[in-house]
Amino acid sequence: MRLRASISQGRFSGEFFLAVRVEGGGGLLELCNSLAFCGRGFYRPWIEIYNVSPSLPTIGFSSTAGSPVEAVLLDLAAEALGPAEPLYVEYAWDSETLYQIQRGAPAPASRLGFELWRRGFRWFKVWYHPEGFMEGGEKIQAEKPLGRDHEERLVGEVRRELEGFVRMWRGSSNEFMARAVERALAILDGLR
Incomplete structure (x- = not known):
């Protein structure tokens, strides 16, 4: 199985x-679209991943979410970006992340946000801009810290947000929210 990309000039x-x-299962299957900006002047590079296929059943797994293909895609994006260079990932295709975010889970506790946390991202924002229709759909923006001091500040903010979330949702019988609590606790345990 291989990832393949056709690349063309963007808007500017x-x-x-x-x-x-994705090459596999006897052909090429659409995985997603992406925009990558290389940076210019004081504008930092960024990557946006959108139009993600929710499933790729012909190559051995039913969901893109949590698949090895998703892992490779996120790894490539994380490796390409430096500190404070944004990664935007649409999540409407990911029913678990969508559910968790809509019910108030902090981005790092969501399924997709936790994957980004594991790759070194520490600042998160959830976006949706319907005006103009050029901004795309709902997405998580994630950035890596600028340095150690910056990371400590970001982690302190995330810690407070996750602790409040855990207090509110701990013991939930809702499967998706219980998973978000587990992720929040894993992050908090790692911060100790």
Whole structure:
């Protein structure tokens, strides 16, 4: 199984459009689209991943969420970005993350946010901008810290948010929210 991307010029200089496909199961399957900006002047590079296929059943797994293909895609994006360079990932295709975010789970406790946390991202924001229709759909923005002091401040903010979330949802019988609590506790345990 291989990831393949066709690359073309984006809307402006330094921006590139990638149509990402998975080679396997007898052909090429659409995985997602991505925009990558290389940076210019004081504008930092960024990557956006959107139009993600929710499932790829013909290559051996039913869901893109949590699959090895998703892991490789997130690994590549995380490796390409430096401190304070944003990664935007749409999550409407991921029913678990969508459910958790809509019910108030902090981004790092959501399924997708936790994957980003594991890759070194420490600042999160959940976005949805319907005006203009050029901004895309609901997405998580994640950034890596600028340095040790910055990371300590970010982690302190995340800690407070996760502790409040755990107090509110601990013991929930809702499967998705119970998983978010487990992730929140795993992050908190790692911060001790």
